[in-house]
Amino acid sequence: EEWERVRKPDDPQEAPEEAYDPRCLYERLQEQKMKKEMEFEEAHKLKNMIKGLDDDEINFLDQVDKHKIEAEKRKNAEEEEAIAEYR
Structure with missing residues (x-):
């Protein structure tokens, strides 16, 4: 149902299956958290470069x-x- 809404004309009729990730939920969430933290740090890097x-x-x-x-x-x-x- 959701696939039908986001599907483009050249995409296959059926939604592609997501790749299996053998890691536990905790590890996947930790990875996402680390990515967000790194993006935040990168965005605020200039702010941290200002010295007294x-x-x-x-x-x-x-x-x-x-x-x-x-x-x-x-x-x-x-x-x-x-x-x-x-x-």
Whole structure:
């Protein structure tokens, strides 16, 4: 019945018999589970490749932030001076 629904015109009239698997159900289910786990790991491999920052990188980024803050403070001070001179 199901075979009739999925059968293509060039397929045989009767459904092909499934190959006999002598392994027990537990072994077959374990194999399926392992395949799913490997597919999941492969799909999430890129996510696992992302690493954290080391100390040198953190120090560099802190230094860059400090320079930006200092430049912003200087700019604000110059603007305040210019406004004070204008008044």
